[in-house]
Amino acid sequence: MQADSLHIIEYILGMVFANTELLLLLLPMLVLFELPLGLTILVGIFRWSAQNVHSVPQAFPDISVVVTCYSEGRDIAITLDTLVEQLYPGNIEILAVVDGASQNLLTYQTALISMRLHSGQPRRTIRVIPKWQRGGRVSTLNAGLAEAGGELVINVDGDTSFDNDMVLRMLEQFGDPNLVACGGALRVRNWRTNLLTRMQAMEYMLSMQAGKTGLANIGVINNISGAFGAFRAPLLKQLGGWDTHTAEDLDLTIRLKQYKQRYPALRLGFTPHAVGHTDVPDTLKGLVAQRLRWDGDLLFIFLRKHKKGLTPTLLGWKNFLFTLAYGVLQNVLLPLLAVVFILYLLLAYPINFVGALMSVLYILYLLVCTLFFAVYLLLISERSRDDFMMIKWLPLYPLYQFFMRLITAFAMINETVRRGHEESSMAPWWVLKRGNRF
Numbered sequence: 234m235q236a237d238s239l240h241i242i243e244y245i246l247g248m249v250f251a252n253t254e255l256l257l258l259l260l261p262m263l264v265l266f267e268l269p270l271g272l273t274i275l276v277g278i279f280r281w282s283a284q285n286v287h288s289v290p291q292a293f294p295d296i297s298v299v300v301t302c303y304s305e306g307r308d309i310a311i312t313l314d315t316l317v318e319q320l321y322p323g324n325i326e327i328l329a330v331v332d333g334a335s336q337n338l339l340t341y342q343t344a345l346i347s348m349r350l351h352s353g354q355p356r357r358t359i360r361v362i363p364k365w366q367r368g369g370r371v372s373t374l375n376a377g378l379a380e381a382g383g384e385l386v387i388n389v390d391g392d393t394s395f396d397n398d399m400v401l402r403m404l405e406q407f408g409d410p411n412l413v414a415c416g417g418a419l420r421v422r423n424w425r426t427n428l429l430t431r432m433q434a435m436e437y438m439l440s441m442q443a444g445k446t447g448l449a450n451i452g453v454i455n456n457i458s459g460a461f462g463a464f465r466a467p468l469l470k471q472l473g474g475w476d477t478h479t480a481e482d483l484d485l486t487i488r489l490k491q492y493k494q495r496y497p498a499l500r501l502g503f504t505p506h507a508v509g510h511t512d513v514p515d516t517l518k519g520l521v522a523q524r525l526r527w528d529g530d531l532l533f534i535f536l537r538k539h540k541k542g543l544t545p546t547l548l549g550w551k552n553f554l555f556t557l558a559y560g561v562l563q564n565v566l567l568p569l570l571a572v573v574f575i576l577y578l579l580l581a582y583p584i585n586f587v588g589a590l591m592s593v594l595y596i597l598y599l600l601v602c603t604l605f606f607a608v609y610l611l612l613i614s615e616r617s618r619d620d621f622m623m624i625k626w627l628p629l630y631p632l633y634q635f636f637m638r639l640i641t642a643f644a645m646i647n648e649t650v651r652r653g654h655e656e657s658s659m660a661p662w663w664v665l666k667r668g669n670r671f
Contacts, residue, residue, distance in 0.1 A: 266563050271601060275608065277447030282612040284450075290404050293323030294384035297466065298400075299377030301370060302331045302391035306339045309391050313347040316389075317357045321400040327359045329391070330377040333367030340391070369660025370459070371481045375474040378466075386469055387417075390460040393511040394422070402507035403463045414464045414489055415502040416449070416457040418442045422510040429520055431626050432633040433513040438620065439602065439630075442505050443609045449503035453555040456483050457501065461509045468492075477669075478538065479659055480530035487539050487548075487556075494549045505613050521640055528644035529653040531564050537671040568642035598631035 298316055302309050309329065316327050329348075334341040341363055348359040364376055374388055385407060387400070399417065406415045419441065424434035448454045459475075459482030472488055475481040486501070493499045514520040535543065535556070543561075545553040578587045606627055614620045647653040655665045 266558070266567060267601075270559055270563070271605075273451055273453075274444050274447030274605075277450035278443060278608055278612055281446050281450040288405050288408050290401070290408055293321065293404070295324045295326065295382065296321070296385045296387065296400060296404075297326045297328060297377075297381035297383030298387045298389060299374060299381060300327060300329045300389055300391050301373045301377070302329050302337070302340050302344060303333065303367075303370075303373075304337055304340060305343075305391040307343050309340050309343050310347045311394050312389070312391055313344065313351070313359060315394040315397065315399075317351045317354055317359070318397050319395070319400045320397050321404065322356070324356045324383075325358070325400065326381070326383055327357070328362055328377045328380055329359060330362045330364060330373045332364050332369065332373040334363035335365045336367065367661055369664045371475045371477050371660065372664070374459075374481070378469060378474045381466055384466055385463055386466045387463045388459065388461070389509065390511065393419070393460060393509045395510070396508045399507045399509065402504055406502050406504050406507075407463070407465070409500075409502075411498050411500055412465075412502050413468050413493070413499050414457055414462060414486075415504055415507075416445055416454065417461040417463065417503075417507040417509055418445075418505045419458065419461055420508055420510050421513050423512045423515060426515045428626075428629070429517065430513055430515050431623070432630060433520070435606075435623055435626060435630050436633070436637075437513075438609055438614070438623075439605050443605060443613055445503040446505045446613055448555075449501065452500065453552055454486070454501050454503055455555075455560065456486050457489075457503075458482055460511060463507075477660075478533070478665065478671075479526070480534045483530065483534050484538065487534070487542065490549070490552050491542060491547045494547060494552075497549075506615050508615065524637065524640045525644045525647055525653060526658070528564070528568075528641040529648035531560065532645055532648045533652075533671070535561050535565060540671075564641070565645055568638045569645055571638055572642045595631050598634065599628060602627060602630050602634075 300309075300312060300316070305312070313327060313329060316325065319325060329344040331337055331341045331344060341361065344359075344361045348361050351357060351359055360380070362376060362380060364373060377388070378386060385404070387403065389395070403415060403417060406412055419437055421430060421434035421437050424430050445454055445456075462482065472485070472492065476484050476488075478484070489501055493501065514523050542548075543553065543556055548556065578590065582590075606624065610617045610620055644653070655662070
């Protein structure tokens, strides 16, 4: 059995390395894009691990948590409960902003019940703010920001629950007066549902929790998630809050980087140990629809809305080069090139050779994923024993990543041809259509 396996591997490698012209096409893609990004993230993670010392907060400022509520129904009570139960010894003002409250009466009424239930809690206040007409996610966030009285504002989604030390962990980061915004980690709550949710759970651990930890330490965090982020309230209000259109979180991150360029000491952070738990799509249709929106928004933000703002002068050279390489080239153009490359292979080479090449690529990506999984478990995970149980699903993860790249390629075409961001479910059509057209 072992001899057969070695023979198959030798056969595959022999076929691939006999076609050096393909290696010349393939290796630059790996060397120029994948390897530097992976090394950057690893360096950032190791630096973060060496510097990671839990500091004791010297002050406990008032904190406002803006909860964007839409169609959570009775589940909104879980989110509000986990915010009330925070260990944070200071005041927390919880603003549950219900978008389209007239259509989402169950969510609105459940939030009111939670408000009454927790009315006697010391240092905790829940306010329910109904927006009777639906205006979308951005208007919901800004309605909450307008009412927020805390020094820090944390924005969270209504379908997300939190570890009870989330606010404390977040505040530890803001002990640095130069930190103006900080992302929090999201884990997949429904990971046991099926294979799709397990793959997304792996993705949230490796690409998001580990990836953002490394990137933030290097000073090039790609995005502070709209589902879970924290900001110094005066600066957020000074910037005008969240802007209309989709991908408001990436838009705000870019504007924060542009602001930071004028004050180089400022920084954007990420804390992997401030943890929220959210549900992810558990059907293929739901997952594809979500990624068409997420990935299409990248093209909209980078090549339409902020095409004049992506300059070294406004972003600084480090963030400019990172955004150009990994925001535009890798996330927008590389998936399209990968599809073209695969079609070229299928047309120009025998199917057994294409299979051999794909096998080599699979092995390479599996090795990289295994390395990142090990680093994640050893240095980042706050639930390493539970997370280790995911190792049996790791061999499937490179295949999931490949599928996601195909979805990304389709999303780019969809956004280019159909302006897919204007069909987002994050806001009514009239909100997206009447905004400035980029």
